[in-house]
Structure formats: C-alpha cells, structure tokens
Amino acid sequence: MRRIVLILITLMITETGGIGLAQAEPTLVHNVQGYHILPEQGLSRFSVLVFDNGKVLESGDNALLEKYPQAEKIDGQGNTLLPGLTDAHGHILELGENLLKVDVRGSQSAAQAAQQVAEFATAHPQQDWVTGHGWNQVLWPDKNYPTAAQLDKTISDSPVFLTRVDVHAAWVNSKALELAGIDKNTPDPQGGQILRDDNGQPTGVLIDNAMGLVSTLLPEQTEQSLNLALNTASEHLLSLGITSVHDAGITQQQAEFYRQQDKAGELSLRIYAMLAASDPQLAQMLEQGPFSSQDDMLVIRSVKGFGDGALGSRGAAMLAPYSDQPHHHGLMVTAEEKLPALFEQVLGHGFQFNFHAIGDKANRLALDNFEQAYKNVGGKALRHRIEHAQVVTLEDIPRFKQLNIIASMQPVHATSDMNMAGDRIGTERLKGAYAWQRFLQQGTVLAAGSDFPVELVNPFHGLHAAVTRQNHKGEPLDGWLPSQRMTLEQALRAFTLDAAYAAHQEQVLGNLTEGKWADFILVDQDIFEVPPERLWQTRALQTWVAGERQD
Template sequence: MNSLSNKVKTALIIATMSPMLVFAKTTLITNIKGYTITDNNLESFAAIAFTDDKIDKIYSATDKLPTAKNLTVIDGEGKTLIPGLIDSHGHILNYGLSLLRADLVNSTSEQDAIYKTLAYAKNNTELTWIQGRGWNQTQWPSNAFPSAESLDKQFPEQPVWLKRIDGHAGWANSKAMAMAGITKETVSPEGGEIIKDKNGIPTGVFIDNAMALIDNSIAPLTIKEQKQVLVKAMDSLASYGLTSVHDAGIDTDNLNAFKELSQENAMSIRVNAMLYLPSAKWQQTLAGGKYRSKDDMFTFNSVKIQADGALGSRGAALIEDYSDHSGHKGLLLNTPKEFENLVNTSMRKGFQVNSHAIGDNANKLVLDTYEKYIKATKTQDLRHRVEHAQVLRIEDIPRFAELDIIAAMQATHATSDKNMAQDRLGPTRILGAYAWRKLLDANAIIAAGSDFPVESPNPFFGLHASITRQDHKNSPQGGWFADQKMTPLEAFRSFTLDAAYSGHQENIIGSLAKGKKADFVLLDNNLFTIPEQNIWQISVEKTWVNGKLVYKK
C-alpha cells in the first residue's frame, strides 16, 4: 500500500466508502406474468430489473431486455409476479408467540380446546405457565364461554391462560386466578369484565381490560426474547407474500426491540409500528419523536388507541343493546374524555392516530373526536385511521372521505363473523357492518389487513374474502351480503397501494415502478385469471424485500 500513489490510495478509499459503486448488483427477472397498479389501472409486464434495493424498470412483452456481463438473470418460469403485499393491521409479537404456544384456532368444543392445551403442555414440560390462543366459543356447539372448572380437571396445579381468537377475552384456570389474587371480592376494572356465576364466583373468563389482571402475573419477555420471537414471526410472514406489516399496537420495549433488529439488518420484512396508548412510558416515547431507518425497513410514526372491544365477546360498544343480549351495550375501554386526551396529545405531537373501533358507538366516538381535533390541530394530512371500522351507522360512512380518514379493515373478519354478526346486531345495524362497497362508493380509502393472529396472516385469504364474501367452502352461495363485495382490482389495491398510502409509504412501496423499492412476490398461480373461489389457495414461491430474496418455497 505504501508504494501506491496518493491518487490510487484516494481512489481505493472512495471505493471502500461507497460500496454501492463497487458492489452494485443488477438482477433481471424474465418470463413472468407481472401485474402492478398504474394510474388506478392494472398494468401487466413481462420482466423486471432491479439494482440492489431499487427497481430500474419494468418491461412489456415487446420491450428489448438489457444484456450485460454482470447481470443476474432469473427465469420466472411463466409464473405470476406482483408487488409485495402489505398487511395494514397485524400483531407481530403476538403472532410469533402464537407460533410458540398452544394453537386453539380450530378447536371444536371446550373439551377439544383442553385436549389441545394438554397435548401442548406435554410437549413443553419446561414451562411454568401454559399459554395458548385461538378458542372461539361461537364456533362450539355450546356457544357458551368456557370455565375454569373444566380446565382444573386437567391442570389442578399449573397455571393456564388461554386467550380468545380476537385477543379480547381470556380463559384462566383456578391456579392462574389464585396466582393473580383473583377472588369473589375482586372488582371488574373499568373497560373490562370478570365474568362471575350466579354466586359471584369468577368463572375463569376475563373480558378486555380485565385480562390485565392475569397478564400482569406473568413475567414479561426480555428484549432479547422479544427479538427472537419477532424474527421467527417476520420470517413466517414473508412466506405468505407479506413484505410489509403495520404492527397495530406495541409498547416501548417492543419498539426498542424492532429498532435493534433494524440496526442489525435482521428484519426480513418492513414494519410500520404503532405505539399503543396508554402503555408504559408512552409519553416519553412520543416526546422522543418519530423514527425511520435508513433502509425504510422500520418506521414509527403512528399510535394505536383502543375505543372498544370485539363483537364476538360482546365487548364492542353499541349505541343500542345487543340484539341477542338485552340490557348489554358492550364496553368503551377509555372514557370519552380519556380518549379525547390521547387523540389530542398524539395529533399535537405530529403522530398519525389509528383507533380500534368495532361497534357503532365506538366508531361514532372516534369520528366525532377526530373531527374535533383534526380541525384544532390542522393534521388532516396525517391520514388518521379507524382500525376495523366494523359496525358503522349509515350516516357516518361519508365522514371518512370528508375528513380524509382511512378505514383499515380486515376482510376475513366478515367471513369469520358471518355466523354470529347478525345475531349480535339485528337486521338493521348489519347493513352498516363490514360495509366495504358503501365505504368505497363514498370515496373512502380502505387499507386491507388481517389482524393476525386473530385471523390467518395469509393475504390471499383476505383477497378471496374481499372479492367473494365467502368462506373456503364457498358459503354462503353468492356471498354474504354480496352487494358489499370489492372488485378484484379494488381488493388488490387495498393490499398494495392503499395499504402503503395508509402508512405514508406509497412513494416507495405498494406498486412496481422505476425508483421504488424492490419488494415483490412470485406466485404459483395467477391472481387475476384463477377462478375467484380458488384465490385463497394461491401460495407464494418466492418473496423479495429490498431487493433481497427473503423466502423461497
């Protein structure tokens, strides 16, 4: 090195400091049936070229393809390539934990859920607490909440805590309740309910805010443990063709875990995080401002506030009584004044506000509060969101477009809830529920998601439900409230450009064009030519994020 001229030394130093100049790698994927959205139209193409993390060009069937010695060419074998799909509402840590806990999603009865939990416990003998998720009493013959008594027969001495599929109710055995100090005298917290029998004894079921009474008795994960779970979850999500997820409600520790992973280049998909309010240290975290990694793999610019619970557990806040439960209107998880304070604080600090609202009362509260504080804070351009927007008064539907509020909705909730939703809501309110067509016709933007692990993270399940309004058995015939279907293009857009728009990222992801990020997936079937009833069966062959192959079947 000492014998080299200063000019050569300088050239080597510049090359070392500018690796993109030396190691830039261009890849061309040919022989594909490519689709993207351009000017609200579906554009097809036959090849795509990208260098490192950016797209160079997409090529039509008649375009001349580039040739170069250092060009890597991949034969797409005639398969379908689309932009990476975006889930605008999921829970990554909980999803990762669900991969490590008792899976009760397909349990057919209370006893079946116990058998599945017992099998899990036998394979995980080192655990102090047995935890699981996925039970749904509305899918059981009993259609009734489970009991601690039934769990106690198999687990008399080990604490068990099993969360409902929507995460808005939990089922504990007596040992878990004893460790949490739950007795007959324990009072339900505001925004939650400890279900008790006719003698006032807790049955083992805890609704919404009452679940914290059990949760707080379980040792929290360390940052290191969280990172391990997050990596497992993100790798799994990539296998479904998801290249970006909006994580709908994390705490400060979870936020720090993501930051560390992004700094370590250990994230396989993009994450746009929402800080849950109120959670520990939330004021300090908001005061610290927004965060965006240099490679756009991790972004934090929004908050998540929960207005009410879920419809299945009758925690969704309704204006009038539940049609199948006289005298019960559900639960607001914060008082209106508390909710206003959270919204006002967040908007004034420049954060996008995303509020969970299921029932018509919760949705009205969110829209009323947004309207008041968007005007006061002049933050209409922050694209505030209503997460779920599930049961709406018909007169509230036009307010989304009027206020530039995004409806972040999950199509599979409709096909999962169809067996109980009308029972809960009756024949009139149901007309404003899961009302995708009414919202789109009123010029609202719908950002699609799944709410995993409440539902499967598979976006093709969501695309299928959006287009058909049917379950995987093609039921009901013609679709459930079929007049609310999306067109294939609308459904595709809701999982791509509109989901990107809802995270302020439409300029870098959501479609395939020169200069955008190289996020795309190769499919085993053509989304736009396959019979609609088979869309849910599409599987992913390969997933690229930031120009890197992060999943291969």
C-alpha cells in the same frame, strides 16, 4: 439478516491511473405474469421486472431483455409476480409468541381445547405458565363460554391463560384465578368484565381489561424472547408473501427493541410500528418524534388507540343494545372522557392516530374526537385511521371521507363473523357492517390486513374473503352481504398501494414502478385468471425484499 444490497463494488485501476468503481449489472426477472396497481391507471400488467441496488429500474415487456443484455437473468417460469403484500393491521411479536404456544383455534369443543392444553403442558414441562390462543365458543356446539372447571379437569397444577380468537377475552383455570386473587368479591375493572355464575363466582372467562388481572402475572418479555418471537414471526410472514406489516400497538420496550434490530441490520421484514396509546411512557415516546430508517425497514410515526372490545365477545361498544343481549351495549376500553385529551396529545405531536373501533358507538366517538381535535390542534393531513371500522351507522360512513379518515379493515373478519354478526346486531345495523364498497365508492382509502394472530396470517385468505365474502367451502353461495364485495383489483390495491398510502409510504412501496423498493413475490397461480373461489389456495413461491430473496 437484512438483505445485502445488490451492488458488488470492486476497486480497479483506471486508464489514468486513478481509483474507480465497477458496479455489478442489474437483475432481471422475466417470463412472469406481472401485475401491480398504478395510482391513476389501475391494474397494469408486465412480463419483465428489472431492479438494481434493491430498487426497481423499470417493468415492461421482453424488449427489456435487449435493453439490459448484461443483466443477471432469472426465469420466472411463467409464474405470477405481484408486489410484496402489506398487512395493514397485525401484531408481529404476538404472532411469534403464538407460534410458540398451544394453538386451540381448531378445537371443536371446550373439552377438546382443554385436552390440547394438557398435552402441550406435558410436552413443555419447563414452562411455569401454559399460554395459548384461538378458542371461539361460537363455533362449538353449545356456543357457551368455557369455564375454569373444564380446564381444571385436565390441568390444575399449572396456571393457564388462553386468549380468545379476537384477543378480547381470556379463558383461565382455577390456578390462575387463585394466583391473581380473583374471587367473588373482585370488582370488574373499568373497561373490563369478569364473567360470573349465578352465585357471583368467577367462571374463568375475563373480558377485555379484566384480562390484565391475570396477564400481568405472565413471565415478562426479555430481549432473548423478543428475538425469538420476531424471527419466528418474520419467517412465517415472508413465507406467505407478506413483506411489510403495520404493527398495531407496541410498547416502549418493543419500540426500543425494534430500533436495536434495525440498527444492527437484523430486520428482514418491513415494520410500520404504531406506539401503544396505553403505554405509560407514551408521552416520552411522542417527545422522541417520528423515526424512519434510511432503507424504510422501520418506521415509527403513528399511535394505536384502543376504543372498544370485539363483537364476538359482545365487547364492541354499540349505540343501541345488542340484539341478543338486551340492555348490554358493550364497553369502551379507553374511558370516553379520556378521549379528547388523548386525541389532541397524539395529533399535537404530529403523529398519525390509528384508533381501534368496532362498534358503531366506538366509531362515532372516534369520528367526533378527530373532528374536535382538528379544530383544536390541527393534523387533518396526517392520514389518520380507524382500525377495523366494522359496524358504522350509515350516517357516519360519509364522515370518514369528510374527515380524511382511512378505513383500515380486515376482510377475513367478515367471513369469520358472518355466523354470529346478525345475531349480535340485527339486520338493520348490518347495512353499515363490513361495508367495504360503501367506503370505496365514496373515495375513502381502504387499507387491508388480517389482524393476525386474531385471524390466520395468509394474505390470500384476505383476498379471497374480500372478493367472495365466502368461507373456504364456498358458503354462503352468493357471498355474505354480497353487495359489499370488492373486485380483485380493489382488493389487491388495498393490500399493496393503499396500504402503503396508509403508512405514508406510497412513494417507496405499494407497486413496482421506477425508484421503489424491489419488494415482490412469485406465486403459483395467476390470481386474475383462476376462479375467485380458488384465491385462498394461492401459495407464495418466492419472496423478495429490496431485491434480495428471503425464502
């Protein structure tokens, strides 16, 4: 249930015989190591936070204990208090669904993953389809894509659909291929690829739009399944200290579901939802105009566009061929010739456009189309974003600033990709890859997220990756491409104030100044005092949304 506003209103008879209102005293959290980012001053510290009616009254030192003697006092026991963290690029309902599926993220081989699938199927015999997520052939000894035959050895009677860790490829068994009618004669769909063996037979891996050949057969979402997914995801996100998520690409059905949940007061997590540009009902959704609830729990004023695929599956659209696959340039999920009309449609309706672009070609196409759309329909002030901005040519990076484009980036992608990015694109193109400091130093706003469930949700993994560019083992020793590391202050800003700015919400979220929502967390270690290599071990102890404890 949504937090209950912290005002107790009682009727009382005034001295004049009239009816008056008596309001509860504010709440005061003290004995904390508080940190937040102020727009001009930067990092600011405090030891006391006071809030009432779900919003911050002020933060400061122990003098506030005397200023608010009647306040309900909560002892923070010396723990660190931070603004609630925002994940600026995640997929809430997909996360909830994945938490209810087989997770093969930790598998050490295709055979092990197939065995996990079989065990899950045995434990859940009521499911017609076995679905799951998380495989990554790059981490397996042979680094080869898996095959349907490997799944068939452990499960052949039920269809299987497993998304890769980046959600840009799917691994299916022969039963799924049969049900979808995919065989040697099936053509690759536009923006997708069916991997094939030397004889032209499908191997069982489907890239990008080819996944739709099978995914359309999966059981449809219902209100009951959406409720379960949302509640499961929200509980998980809040437990990790995330109080707001920019949900990157929702359907019309999901948008209506969110509106219903908001109207019923059932949202426990703030959602900044992006409408999926691929939804057939996009025009109708745009005609509805932007939506924002009075308590800022749900905002719908942006669109998620789909550019290219992912680097790991060689689907990212590149200007030059892949270094490890000559003559292959990746692919565009949305056809290049359709982009101008799409950009003008979204901007023309006054919606922010958040465009997925990983490869340098996709990023250039996004920048080109923003520039042209500004000339034709305007909209430069809408704070448009490029989601991921992973590989950008050095000459295109300044265009982000010139075109007022926000770089919505995920620090954990760098540490996940560092074991293969060099192989994919070579040393020269790495100069513009995961280039956080290049963006920050030119004044580009950087909003940070995780892209869950592609990556694990934990935001402290993101802070750690941003500051160290190392994995949890401290590798590589000096960090991968260390010149692009963020400072901890920059990273915290990207997960709080600048993430709020990227959602047009910096006036109500992002730090704990007067009048903003009292969204905050208490964590078990002082992130500004512990060694950077320990940042990922930080745990959220309490999570508060609008002055109400959620954990």
